[in-house]
Amino acid sequence: xxxxxxxxxxxxxxxxxxxxxxxxxxxxxxxxxxxxxxxxxxxxxxxxxxxxxxxxxxxxxxxxxxxxxxxxxxxxxxxxxxxxxxxxxxxxxxxxxxxxxxxxxx
Amino acid sequence: xxxxxxxxxxxxxxxxxxxxxxxxxxxxxxxxxxxxxxxxxxxxxxxxxxxxxxxxxxxxxxxxxxxxxxxxxxxxxxxxxxxxxxxxxxxxxxxxxxxxxxxxxxxxxxxxxxxxxxxxxxxxxxxxxxxxxxxxxxxxxxxxxxxxxxxxxxxxxxxxxxxxxxxxxxxxxxxxxxxxxxxxxxxxxxxxxxxxxxxxxxxxxxxxxxxxxxxxxxxxxxxxxxxxxxxxxxxxxxxxxxxxxxxxxxxxxxxxxxxxxxxxxxxx
Numbered sequence: 096x097x098x099x100x101x102x103x104x105x106x107x108x109x110x111x112x113x114x115x116x117x118x119x120x121x122x123x124x125x126x127x128x129x130x131x132x133x134x135x136x137x138x139x140x141x142x143x144x145x146x147x148x149x150x151x152x153x154x155x156x157x158x159x160x161x162x163x164x165x166x167x168x169x170x171x172x173x174x175x176x177x178x179x180x181x182x183x184x185x186x187x188x189x190x191x192x193x194x195x196x197x198x199x200x201x
Numbered sequence: 202x203x204x205x206x207x208x209x210x211x212x213x214x215x216x217x218x219x220x221x222x223x224x225x226x227x228x229x230x231x232x233x234x235x236x237x238x239x240x241x242x243x244x245x246x247x248x249x250x251x252x253x254x255x256x257x258x259x260x261x262x263x264x265x266x267x268x269x270x271x272x273x274x275x276x277x278x279x280x281x282x283x284x285x286x287x288x289x290x291x292x293x294x295x296x297x298x299x300x301x302x303x304x305x306x307x308x309x310x311x312x313x314x315x316x317x318x319x320x321x322x323x324x325x326x327x328x329x330x331x332x333x334x335x336x337x338x339x340x341x342x343x344x345x346x347x348x349x350x351x352x353x354x355x356x357x358x359x360x361x362x363x364x365x366x367x368x369x370x371x372x373x374x375x376x377x378x379x380x381x382x383x384x385x386x387x388x389x390x391x392x393x394x395x396x397x398x399x400x401x402x403x404x405x406x407x408x409x410x411x412x413x414x415x416x417x418x419x420x421x422x423x424x425x426x427x428x429x430x431x432x433x434x435x436x437x438x439x440x441x442x443x444x445x446x447x448x449x450x451x452x453x454x455x456x457x458x459x460x461x462x463x464x465x466x467x468x469x
Contacts, residue, residue, distance in 0.1 A: 102406040104440045113438070114399075164400065168374035172346035173313075182281045182312040188342035 099161060125153075148191035170195075202447065203228045205454040206429050208307070208336070208369060208387060208416035210235055211258055211269070212250075218419070218426045223265035225430040229466060231458065232258060233272040233307035233336050238421050240279055244288040247275065251292065255299040270464060272306030272336045273297070280311075280320035290323060297331055303461040304328065306336025307369060310348040313340060318355065325359045334461050335366040339375065341394055349375045353382055365460055369416070370395055376408055385457050389418040390428035398432035402439060405449060414453045 103110065132146070152167045160166070173192040179185070203226050211219070211232055222230070232254060234247075241247060254271040262269035273296055275289040296302060308324040310317045328335050335356070340348035349368065356366055368379045369387035372395065379386045388404060389395040396404070401415050417428035425431070429450055436446045458464040 099407045103403075104406070162373070164403070165373035168372055169346065171343055172374065173343045175347065178313055178315045178318065178351075180315045182314045182317065185312050188340065188344050190342045192343045 144193050144195050145189060145191045148195045151195070202226050202433070202443070202451075204429050204433060204450040205229045205231075205458075206417050206419075206426070207231045207367075207414055207454040207458065208233060208389065208418050209426060210418070210420040211262065212253055213421035214419055214426055216261060216264075219262055219265045219267060222426055223267055225427055227267055227429075229268040229270065229454075230262065231270040231272065231303060231336075231454075233338070234274050234276060235307060235338075235420065236276045236278040244285070244292060247289045248292055251296045255296055255301060259301050268467060270301045270303045270458070271299075272304050272334075273302060274305050274308045274324055275320065276307060277309050277311040277317050277321065277338060277340075281314060281316045283316055283319050286320040287323070290320075290327060293327065294331065297333065300463055303458060303464055304334030304336060306334075306367075307338035308335065309338035309352050310340050311338075311344070313344055313348045313351060318351065321352065321355055322358075325356060325361065329359050329361055334458070335361065337366060337368045339368060339370045341370075345370070345372065346374055349379065353379070353384065356384075357382070364412075367414075367457060370418070371404075372396060373400070373404065376404055376413075380408060380412055385412045385414070385453075388413065388415045390415055390432055391418050391422075391424055393423070398428065398435040401432050402435050402441075405436070405441075405445075410445060410448045410453070412453070412457075413449055414457070415449055 105113070148171055152170055155163050155167050155170065171191050175194070206222065206227055207230070209230050209232060211230060234250065234254065251273055254273070258271070259269040273293050275286045280286040293305070305324050305328040308321055310321060325335070337352055339345050339352060353368065356363065363383035364385070367385040367387050370389045371379050371386045376386055388401045390398055390401055395418070405413065415429055415432055417424060417426055419426040419428070433446050433450050455466065
C-alpha cells in the first residue's frame with residue numbers, strides 16, 4: 096500500500112493524548128542508551144555493525160517521510176541473495192546485517 | 202468476547218496460563234511443533250513430542266474449555282541436518298491421522314541455508330501429497346525479509362494454493378508482499394523481536410483485515426500468553442468496531458483453519 100494517509104481511526108490529538116507519555120519514556124531510554132555507550136570504554140577502533148545500523152535508523156525517525164517502521168526494518172535486513180550450505184557454527188540473529196558497515200545492507 | 206490464539210506453544214507454558222487465557226475469552230488454540238530451546242538428540246524425542254501435542258495437551262486444554270489443535274514438523278532450527286530431519290519427517294504421516302492435527306507447521310527457514318531449504322521443500326511436498334494446510338515460520342530479525350521471500354518462492358513452486366498457507370511473524374516490511382502473493386499473514390505479538398499490540402493495530406489500519414490474524418507465539422522465552430486479548434483491547438481503545446476486532450482475532454482464524462476437516466469449534 097503506497098498511501099496510508101488517514102488510516103488511523105484517531106485524530107492526531109487523540110494519538111498524542113494516548114501515546115505521548117509512553118513514547119517520551121522510550122525516547123529517554125534511547126537517549127540514556129546512547130549516553131551509556133558514550134561512557135563505555137571501546138574495545139576496538141572498528142565500529143560495531145549494530146551501532147552503525149542503529150545510528151542510520153535514528154536518521155529515518157526525523158526524515159519527515161512516511162512508513163518509518165517499514166523503512167527501519169528494511170535497513171536492519173540482510174539484502175544478500177546467496178544461501179550458505181549449512182547453519183553450522185552460525186550465531187542466532189543479531190538484529191542488524193553484518194555488512195551494513197561496508198554499506199552493503201541496502 | 203471470544204478469541205482464538207492460533208499460534209502458541211503450550212507445552213512450554215503452565216496450567217495457570219490455560220486458566221488465565223480461558224478467563225480472557227480464549228476458546229481455542231493451535232500449537233505448531235517448534236524448537237524446544239535445545240536440539241533433540243534422536244527422532245524418538247520428536248515421537249514423544251508429537252504424542253504430547255496430539256494426546257496430552259488437548260486434555261490439559263480441555264480442563265479449561267479450550268480446544269487444542271496442532272501442527273507437525275521438524276522446525277527449521279533443527280532441520281540443518283537433512284538425514285536427521287528426514288527421519289523425523291517419516292514419523293509425521295501416522296500422526297496426521299490424529300483428530301487435532303490441522304497440517305504441517307511451523308516449517309520455514311531460520312538462517313536461510315540450503316540445508317534448511319531442502320527440508321522446507323520436503324515438508325511442502327508432504328503437505329502437497331496429503332492435502333494439508335501449512336503454517337510457516339519466517340526467520341528472525343535481519344534474516345526475515347530474505348527468508349520470507351525464499352519461503353514464498355518455495356511454496357509457489359508447488360501446487361499448493363497460497364490461500365491454504367499462513368505465513369507467520371510478518372512485520373511492516375513483509376506483510377504487503379505476503380498478502381499481495383495471496384497468502385494468509387500472521388502477526389506475532391512477541392516482546393523485543395516481533396510486533397507489539399500497538400504495531401499490530403497499525404498494520405491492520407494500513408493493510409486491512411483480509412487474510413490477517415494475530416497470535417502470541419507464547420513459548421519458553423519472555424512472551425505473553427495474553428497478548429491477543431491485549432491487542433484486542435488496543436484496537437478497542439483506538440475506536441475499532443467490535444466486528445473489526447472479532448474479525449482479526451476470531452473470524453479470520455476460523456476461516457483459515459476451517460479449511461482443515463479436523464477444525465471444528467464446539468457449540469458453534
